[in-house]
Structure formats: structure tokens, C-alpha cells
Amino acid sequence: MSALKLHRIVAAVCALQMLLWLGSGLALSLISEDYLDSGAFRTERTAPNSDAAKPIPPGALPGDVLEIKMDYLLERPVYRLKLASGNSSLWADTLSPLVLSDDALKQIAAASISAPLTDTIDYVAGDSIGFPDIARVALFKAQTARDTRVLLDADSGAVLAHKDQGSDLKELLLMLHFMDYAPGNGIGFNAWPIRLFALLTLMMVLSGLVSLYQKWQAGYFRLSSGKSATTDLIVEDCQGRELGRFAPRASLLDTINADGDKLPTHCGGGGSCGMCALMFIENPPTPTAADIDKLGQRVEAGMRLACQHGHCGGRVRLISKGQERFWQKHAPSEPAFDKNV
Amino acid sequence: MTSITQVRRLHRLLAPIIGLQLLLWSLSGAYMVLTNISDIHGDFLISEPQLAIEIEKVSYSFAAVGAQFPDATQIRLKQTSSGPVYLLRSQGRPLAISARTGEPLPIPDEAQIRSYAKLVYTSDDSIISVTKFEDTAPAEINPRLLPLWRVDFDAPLVPSLYFSATTGELVGKRHHGWRLFDIMWMLHIMDYDTRENIHNNLLRIASALALLLALSGSVLAWRSIRAPQPPGNEREEDEQQGVKQQRAEQQGDRKPRDRKPRDRQQGAEQ
Numbered sequence: 001m002s003a004l005k006l007h008r009i010v011a012a013v014c015a016l017q018m019l020l021w022l023g024s025g026l027a028l029s030l031i032s033e034d035y036l037d038s039g040a041f042r043t044e045r046t047a048p049n050s051d052a053a054k055p056i057p058p059g060a061l062p063g064d065v066l067e068i069k070m071d072y073l074l075e076r077p078v079y080r081l082k083l084a085s086g087n088s089s090l091w092a093d094t095l096s097p098l099v100l101s102d103d104a105l106k107q108i109a110a111a112s113i114s115a116p117l118t119d120t121i122d123y124v125a126g127d128s129i130g131f132p133d134i135a136r137v138a139l140f141k142a143q144t145a146r147d148t149r150v151l152l153d154a155d156s157g158a159v160l161a162h163k164d165q166g167s168d169l170k171e172l173l174l175m176l177h178f179m180d181y182a183p184g185n186g187i188g189f190n191a192w193p194i195r196l197f198a199l200l201t202l203m204m205v206l207s208g209l210v211s212l213y214q215k216w217q218a219g220y221f222r223l224s225s226g227k228s229a230t231t232d233l234i235v236e237d238c239q240g241r242e243l244g245r246f247a248p249r250a251s252l253l254d255t256i257n258a259d260g261d262k263l264p265t266h267c268g269g270g271g272s273c274g275m276c277a278l279m280f281i282e283n284p285p286t287p288t289a290a291d292i293d294k295l296g297q298r299v300e301a302g303m304r305l306a307c308q309h310g311h312c313g314g315r316v317r318l319i320s321k322g323q324e325r326f327w328q329k330h331a332p333s334e335p336a337f338d339k340n341v
Numbered sequence: 342m343t344s345i346t347q348v349r350r351l352h353r354l355l356a357p358i359i360g361l362q363l364l365l366w367s368l369s370g371a372y373m374v375l376t377n378i379s380d381i382h383g384d385f386l387i388s389e390p391q392l393a394i395e396i397e398k399v400s401y402s403f404a405a406v407g408a409q410f411p412d413a414t415q416i417r418l419k420q421t422s423s424g425p426v427y428l429l430r431s432q433g434r435p436l437a438i439s440a441r442t443g444e445p446l447p448i449p450d451e452a453q454i455r456s457y458a459k460l461v462y463t464s465d466d467s468i469i470s471v472t473k474f475e476d477t478a479p480a481e482i483n484p485r486l487l488p489l490w491r492v493d494f495d496a497p498l499v500p501s502l503y504f505s506a507t508t509g510e511l512v513g514k515r516h517h518g519w520r521l522f523d524i525m526w527m528l529h530i531m532d533y534d535t536r537e538n539i540h541n542n543l544l545r546i547a548s549a550l551a552l553l554l555a556l557s558g559s560v561l562a563w564r565s566i567r568a569p570q571p572p573g574n575e576r577e578e579d580e581q582q583g584v585k586q587q588r589a590e591q592q593g594d595r596k597p598r599d600r601k602p603r604d605r606q607q608g609a610e611q
Binding site: 008011012015021023025026051053055056058059061063064066067069070084092178189191194195199201204209216221250253254257261265268 | 346353357360368399402408418562563
């Protein structure tokens with residue numbers, strides 16, 4: 001299989017995802033971080049004095065406490081315990097287990113934001129909203145133009161996040177970019193779809209570059225466009241009458257169609273439709289894989305696809321009446337064929 | 342109206358301009374999604390001992406720590422091999438104090454860092470170097486963590502463990518997989534300076550060009566898998582008939598006698 005054919009097949013598979021990757025990446029780059037950041041109304045907490053924190057007496061805690069961290073809720077000190085078996089929290093001023101009512105949660109949420117909250121409170125499972133390690137998330141809505149929400153861990157009272165339209169857009173773009181279409185557990189970039197498409201895309205780009213190199217070798221992308229009588233291409237109809245002379249362009253097809261389509265093509269020069277085939281009267285170029293694929297044994301007689309070869313001078317002939325009719329319909333009236341020479 | 346030929350020309354024009362960056366995006370993206378992020382984080386490199394806090398040995402309370410360091414943040418109590426210890430940040434610097442006496446712990450020396458590094462490192466590779474960083478951190482670690490010790494191990498991925506020079510805590514782990522990831526990230530976001538800014542103009546221009554390339558490529562890919570359809574437009578009928586004839590001739594499945602009389606007439610006129 002030729003590099004171009006592989007490129008075309010893989011591109012057909014990856015095209016939509018490529019557009020999503022590039023579109024989401026460009027959007028993330030263009031949109032201001034200030035808009036995507038949901039912390040516009042977030043307030044800074046100041047730690048109150050820890051004088052009220054009681055010392056922890058021996059035997060007051062389970063035996064598997066690995067770490068104790070000082071925290072504060074509602075102006076009261078809290079011990080956050082990291083246990084070998086999980087996490088828990090204690091009020092540090094009473095050493096009683098931390099239990100938070102709806103009102104307490106609302107006070108915590110209200111203290112974290114500089115905008116008023118609505119009265120509603122929703123509880124959602126953490127693994128459905130991007131916090132897989134949290135059993136219950138308390139969700140409050142703020143009265144802002146950006147649809148700001150405050151998310152709390154309902155058990156520990158920890159502020160998990162502020163979200164708004166900007167962060168929702170960012171999450172959507174990241175979801176598309178990382179192909180993680182079940183982001184409830186948090187957006188990750190090791191999902192199997194992105195791994196599969198990453199390999200396909202790599203294949204597409206590599207085959208595209210190989211194809212590009214082959215085009216370059218075949219004479220495309222030449223910098224010089226100088227006119228030279230020795231490099232002109234002469235096109236004849238099926239009976240051998242001269243239809244025009246053409247100055248060099250990137251490909252034979254471009255050479256002939258520079259001033260308007262005279263040679264028909266459906267694929268636009270991809271070597272897949274075979275409609276731009278020409279017969280070389282003299283010195284046909286080396287056939288490409290697309291030539292052989294589309295024309296078979298006829299390449300031995302000098303037939304080539306015009307789109308597959310860089311400009312080369314000499315005489316070529318149309319191969320069908322269909323091409324002639326197309327030419328007559330689209331070319332200027334005879335004999336003004338060599339307009340672009 | 343844009344013809345398919347113009348679309349292909351655009352595709353071929355953009356391909357050499359943005360092709361190399363597309364290759365870099367594809368390579369770096371593939372590396373980043375195919376490698377497991379926990380491996381990149383270097384979780385496999387270490388296994389820190391999980392010591393339960395000996396509460397009965399804690400005689401210095403959180404309240405006392407708060408009173409001694411009024412600006413303290415992130416106050417934590419942890420068990421270490423030398424007993425329970427408070428870890429905190431005060432005046433922007435990490436600090437470790439004994440939970441028995443409230444006295445700042447002595448700053449760990451190189452021998453202690455070596456010993457702890459060997460303890461937490463999961464393999465038995467030998468240490469090739471231990472370096473202290475006081476004022477300038479290596480690019481691969483956050484300078485907020487200064488002062489630091491770096492311990493390098495003799496292993497294929499050249500793992501490095503970073504320890505706080507004031508508390509002795511493990512604060513970072515790096516290896517060649519992480520370093521390569523960092524380079525790939527830099528190539529992906531095209532920020533060759535800070536490796537953080539995705540809002541740079543280079544990335545925006547390259548993304549826009551690549552989007553045009555992908556759009557034109559999508560049209561071509563769609564076109565290449567779609568069979569040509571004869572239009573219903575009367576004006577186009579003749580040329581399409583010719584095109585069909587040409588295709589039939591190429592395929593060798595249609596003989597000249599099958600041509601329509603009008604085709605033959607036109608041929609004779611020519």
C-alpha cells in the first residue's frame with residue numbers, strides 16, 4: 001500500500017477527531033484564562049487562632065492514624081485525620097466527630113464566595129461530578145451572571161471547587177481534547193479511545209509526510225517558476241492536434257489547469273479518481289504507485305495521471321473524447337490555448 | 342466557488358508549512374497518552390514507610406505550635422523514625438519541630454538524607470550523587486521547595502529523589518520518563534520558555550494553520566471515499582457523459598459501439 005493511500009484511509013478515519021483536537025486546542029489557547037477560571041468570586045480564608053484546639057489525649061484516636069492536619073471550619077479548628085483505612089475529621093475544640101448539617105454546609109459555602117447563594121442545596125455522588133474519592137458532594141448555586149456553583153465535600157466540609165460557565169466550557173474542551181467522554185471520575189488522558197486515535201493520527205501524519213516527500217521528489221514545491229521554452233508542456237487532442245502550451249507549475253494537472261479547469265478531475269489531484277490520465281508521446285516519467293494502481297498495464301504505453309507528476313516538458317495527449325469535450329467546454333475558444341505561457 | 346482542486350492546493354501548500362509541527366504534536370500527544378500517568382509521576386520509585394503516630398509521645402500541642410509560629414500554615418503531625426514531628430510552613434519556608442519538645446529539629450545532613458533515600462527507594466540501585474540546592478532549584482522541581490537535597494540513582498531511567506533540606510521530607514521524584522514527558526509537553530504547547538503558557542501566539546498560529554490543513558484534508562478524505570455522482574444539471578450533462586465515457590474506457594468494460602449517437606456525432610465533427 002502506498003503512503004498516499006494509507007494517508008487517505010487513516011485520514012478518513014481520524015478526520016473528525018483531528019478537527020476536534022485542533023478546534024478544542026485552539027479554543028483553549030485563544031480563550032482568556034480569566035474567563036476559564038471559576039475563582040472570580042472566591043474569597044481567601046484566614047486561619048483563626050488555634051488556641052482553642054485541644055491536645056489529643058492518648059487513646060482518643062484509632063491506632064492507625066498516619067497524619068493529623070490542622071484545618072478550620074466555621075471559625076472553629078478541625079483535626080483532619082489520615083488513617084490507614086481512610087480519612088475522618090474531628091472538631092479540635094471538642095474532639096467530637098465532625099458532623100455537618102445543611103445549614104453548616106451552607107455557611108461554609110457562603111464563606112467561600114463573595115456572592116449570595118440561593119437557598120437550594122443538592123447532593124450528588126462524587127464519582128458523577130468529577131470527584132471519585134468523595135462519597136457525597138453538596139452543591140450550592142450562587143446568584144451570579146456566570147452561573148457559579150460551590151461544591152463541598154458533604155462529610156468533611158472541604159471546599160472542593162467553584163464552577164461556572166467558564167470552567168464548564170474548559171471542561172467541555174478538555175473532554176473533547178482528551179476524548180474522555182465519561183469525565184465523572186475526573187478528566188484523564190489515558191482513556192483507550194485517545195490512545196487508539198493517537199496511534200492512528202501518528203500513522204496519518206507520518207504517511208502524509210512520506211507522501212509529501214515523494215511529491216517533493218517528483219518535482220512539486222519547486223521554488224523556480226521561470227518560464228522556459230524547453231520546459232513547456234504541449235497538450236494535444238486525441239488526433240494529435242495541439243491544444244496548448246503550458247509553463248511549469250507544481251504538477252502536470254496544475255500546469256494545465258492553472259487558468260481554469262481544462263482537464264477533468266473528481267478528486268482534485270489526489271490520484272484516486274483516475275480522470276486526469278494523459279498519454280506521454282515522448283519520455284514518460286517513472287510511473288508512481290497511483291499510476292500503476294489506476295492505469296495498470298497502460299503505464300507501459302506511456303499513460304500517466306497528470307496529478308501524480310511534477311512538471312515535465314514534452315508532448316502529452318488526451319486519452320478520451322470525454323476529456324476533449326471537457327476541454328472544449330472550459331478552454332477559451334480555439335486556438336488561444338497557450339494563454340499561460 | 343472553491344473547487345476540489347483549490348482545496349487540494351491549499352492542503353498541499355499548508356502541509357509543508359505545518360507538517361513538522363503536526364508530527365511533533367502527534368508524537369508528543371501519543372507519548373503522553375500512551376504512558377501511564379502514575380508511572381510518569383514516579384510512584385513506582387518509592388515506598389515510604391507508613392508509621393502510625395505515637396500520640397502518647399506527643400507532649401507539644403497544635404495550639405502550642407500555633408502560638409509559637411503565629412504565621413504558620415499547613416501544620417501537620419507525622420510520625421518519623423525519630424518520633425512524632427510537626428511539619429509546617431512559616432515565613433514561606435518549611436519547618437520541622439519535635440512534637441515532644443517543640444524544638445526545631447536539627448537540619449538533616451547528607452548521611453541522613455542518603456540513609457532515608459535508600460529506605461524509601463524501591464530498588465537496590467546504588468546512589469551515584471547527592472547534591473544540595475540552596476538558592477537555585479533545578480528546572481525540573483518547584484523552587485518553592487528550596488532548600489533541597491537531590492539524590493541520583495544509578496539506573497536506566499536515572500531516577501532522582503528530592504528531599505527538603507530543612508525537614509528531610511521527600512518532596513519530589515523525577516526520572517527520564519518524567520523528563521521526556523516534560524519535553525513532550527513543551528513541544529505540544531509550543532512554549533519553549535516556561536513550558537506553562539498555552540496562550541502563546543506561536544501555538545495559536547500553528548493551531549489555526551493546522552485546523553485549515555485538517556479541514557481541507559477532511560474534505561479531500563470525504564471526497565476520496567465518495568463515488569462521483571452525475572449531476573442532474575442539464576448543462577453539465579454533456580461533460581459528465583464524457584467523463585463517464587472516459588472512465589469506462591479506462592476500465593476497458595465499454596466498447597466504442599456502446600457510445601451514444603450524440604457522442605459519435607461529436608467525435609466525427611472533431
